[in-house]
Amino acid sequence: MLRSCLVDGGLDEDRVRQVVRLMLERKPREYIQILYHLHRLVKLELLRRTARVESAVPLDEEQQGRFRDVLGRLYRKELDMSFEENSALIGGVRITVGHDVYDGSVKARLERLKGQFT
Amino acid sequence: MSNLLQEIETQIEGAKSSVAKENVGTVREIGDGVARIEGLTDAMYNEMLDFGDGVVGLALNLEETEVGAVVLGDFTGITEGQEVRTTGRLLQVPVGKELLGRVVNSLGEPVDDKGPIENDTHYPVEKIAPGIVRRKSVSQPVQTGIMPIDAMIPIGRGQRELIIGDRSTGKTTIGVDTIISQARLNRAAEEAGDTNYRPLYCIYVAIGQRQSNIAGVVDVLEKAGAMPYTIVVATSASDSATNQYLAPYAGCAMGEWFMDNGMDALVIYDDLSKHATAYRQISLVLKRPSGREAYPGDVFYLHSRLLERAARLDENYGGGSLTALPLIETQMGDVSAYIPTNVISITDGQIYLETDLFYQGVRPAISVGLSVSRVGSAAQTKAMKQVAGRIKLDLAQYRELAAFAQFGSDLDAKTQAQIERGKRVVEIFKQPQYNPLPVEIQVAVLWAAQNGYFDDVAVDNIKDCQDKLTDFLQSRKTDLLKKIKTEQVVSDEIAGQLKAAVEEFKPTYTQ
Numbered sequence: 001m002l003r004s005c006l007v008d009g010g011l012d013e014d015r016v017r018q019v020v021r022l023m024l025e026r027k028p029r030e031y032i033q034i035l036y037h038l039h040r041l042v043k044l045e046l047l048r049r050t051a052r053v054e055s056a057v058p059l060d061e062e063q064q065g066r067f068r069d070v071l072g073r074l075y076r077k078e079l080d081m082s083f084e085e086n087s088a089l090i091g092g093v094r095i096t097v098g099h100d101v102y103d104g105s106v107k108a109r110l111e112r113l114k115g116q117f118t
Numbered sequence: 119m120s121n122l123l124q125e126i127e128t129q130i131e132g133a134k135s136s137v138a139k140e141n142v143g144t145v146r147e148i149g150d151g152v153a154r155i156e157g158l159t160d161a162m163y164n165e166m167l168d169f170g171d172g173v174v175g176l177a178l179n180l181e182e183t184e185v186g187a188v189v190l191g192d193f194t195g196i197t198e199g200q201e202v203r204t205t206g207r208l209l210q211v212p213v214g215k216e217l218l219g220r221v222v223n224s225l226g227e228p229v230d231d232k233g234p235i236e237n238d239t240h241y242p243v244e245k246i247a248p249g250i251v252r253r254k255s256v257s258q259p260v261q262t263g264i265m266p267i268d269a270m271i272p273i274g275r276g277q278r279e280l281i282i283g284d285r286s287t288g289k290t291t292i293g294v295d296t297i298i299s300q301a302r303l304n305r306a307a308e309e310a311g312d313t314n315y316r317p318l319y320c321i322y323v324a325i326g327q328r329q330s331n332i333a334g335v336v337d338v339l340e341k342a343g344a345m346p347y348t349i350v351v352a353t354s355a356s357d358s359a360t361n362q363y364l365a366p367y368a369g370c371a372m373g374e375w376f377m378d379n380g381m382d383a384l385v386i387y388d389d390l391s392k393h394a395t396a397y398r399q400i401s402l403v404l405k406r407p408s409g410r411e412a413y414p415g416d417v418f419y420l421h422s423r424l425l426e427r428a429a430r431l432d433e434n435y436g437g438g439s440l441t442a443l444p445l446i447e448t449q450m451g452d453v454s455a456y457i458p459t460n461v462i463s464i465t466d467g468q469i470y471l472e473t474d475l476f477y478q479g480v481r482p483a484i485s486v487g488l489s490v491s492r493v494g495s496a497a498q499t500k501a502m503k504q505v506a507g508r509i510k511l512d513l514a515q516y517r518e519l520a521a522f523a524q525f526g527s528d529l530d531a532k533t534q535a536q537i538e539r540g541k542r543v544v545e546i547f548k549q550p551q552y553n554p555l556p557v558e559i560q561v562a563v564l565w566a567a568q569n570g571y572f573d574d575v576a577v578d579n580i581k582d583c584q585d586k587l588t589d590f591l592q593s594r595k596t597d598l599l600k601k602i603k604t605e606q607v608v609s610d611e612i613a614g615q616l617k618a619a620v621e622e623f624k625p626t627y628t629q
Contacts, residue, residue: 040183041183044156044183096142098157098159099141099142099157099158099159099160100139100140100141100142100159100160101139101140101141101142102137102138102139102140103137103140104137
């Protein structure tokens with residue numbers, strides 16, 4: 001079902017809506033559970049296409065553009081970017097793409113250092 | 119040139135500050151030591167997962183959107199939503215001679231109070247068994263020191279011999295006796311400076327045993343001085359099913375190190391019934407489909423991949439060996455249950471212990487008819503072959519005749535003699551626990567029995583007579599025993615000397 005919602009490897013929002021609407025209209029057996037499962041798959045698919053960039057200080061346009069370029073090249077697809085400010089990181093950035101995490105924050109380094117001592 | 123150096127320096131700097139990619143998942147569900155983790159798209163099968171705070175898990179189910187993992191250690195601190203990271207490492211345990219004399223858990227961490235284990239060699243817990251090219255057929259004996267086994271069901275180095283029987287029929291005792299026997303042989307060879315003797319190191323793996331039982335075994339081994347040649351991998355009934363499941367593989371990895379380094383090792387898995395039960399528990403909680411007796415479909419592979427790792431390596435590959443003695447507990451003597459039949463079909467023979475025999479006082483309670491070693495006499499010294507060649511057949515015939523004789527019919531002299539001889543051999547094969555006998559004593563006693571020197575001794579006095587003969591030989595005929603041990607054959611000369619020795623002893627023995 002999820003596969004029918006994909007166009008060129010990417011999720012087509014209209015198709016997803018269509019599928020959900022059809023399911024609710026026709027009400028096949030156990031349709032609620034099926035929809036829950038679809039919801040989860042869509043959530044994971046969206047997660048895979050989203051890059052979350054957290055930084056200690058806000059990033060300017062140019063920096064954001066560079067992140068967009070580099071990540072786009074790395075994953076060979078266009079990612080939905082979201083930029084957030086997170087002062088808890090102390091310094092540096094933390095990028096999450098799907099289930100991959102690139103943690104270059106000062107906080108993570110301190111944690112690693114702590115791990116080495118204990 | 120300076121440009122090149124600068125370039126390298128910048129590259130090194132760049133490498134230092136580069137951020138490693140991590141694969142992260144979140145715990146969706148946790149219970150009974152099994153976690154279901156969403157994400158972790160890069161996780162490998164059997165990979166170690168980092169739950170943080172030193173807690174690690176093992177990825178066992180790789181599914182479309184999530185990973186099923188078993189947690190090693192304390193899982194009570196893990197909460198839903200917690201982050202889990204892949205480590206890129208497979209589960210491994212420390213191996214090496216430093217572990218000898220120690221009691222460790224299934225992760226190779228010491229659980230005795232003898233301090234940390236200093237070693238830097240590790241082996242993966244799961245390893246593919248050596249292939250056909252690296253193997254060689256079994257030809258060297260493992261002297262268990264248990265007379266009926268060494269005489270009738272010989273075990274060779276690299277063999278897999280199952281010890282099967284109901285509860286409390288002496289399965290563990292056979293394992294422990296074998297360890298003690300190896301320790302004595304190893305020590306004797308060390309003291310004599312015999313470099314030709316290949317020491318056999320033992321690994322005792324306790325799977326889901328009572329703590330008191332494990333403590334008992336360790337105590338016996340300590341008292342017998344066997345611990346310096348032994349590693350105990352202990353998982354008690356209170357350990358998690360995961361640790362019980364891993365223990366035999368950990369023990370096997372420790373044994374493989376000896377094998378790979380040209381040495382000989384013996385692993386005792388006590389017992390694989392509990393191992394199958396622990397695996398069943400994990401599988402059910404991981405929601406794997408269950409089959410017969412609710413065991414998962416791969417319960418055969420669970421044991422076959424473990425026991426296949428026992429091998430005798432070719433000289434070109436170091437010539438080491440790993441012998442496996444798995445134990446299986448049956449219910450009401452039913453060998454046709456699921457797990458027993460599986461393991462019987464994997465191993466190279468079985469030693470079947472019978473409850474009836476045990477209570478009749480025949481201890482070790484080995485059933486001659488049902489016990490077999492598929493390696494056979496290839497793993498016996500020539501001397502033992504000479505004295506014990508026909509004994510298994512004779513005993514089997516005796517049992518049949520004895521059953522027939524119960525009808526009270528008159529028997530001819532030959533049958534009568536066969537029955538009388540059989541009764542005496544059964545007596546001779548009785549042996550107290552933790553008292554393995556050296557092979558030369560076994561040969562001498564069996565020679566005396568085969569040549570009818572015990573025929574005129576009353577059956578009740580056979581054990582006494584045998585003990586006194588043993589004392590006599592050990593105190594007065596040490597040269598003869600040494601000769602049997604070194605030559606490993608009963609030559610005409612040795613037979614003559616044995617005859618003289620037994621004939622010298624017989625008149626001194628009064629019943």
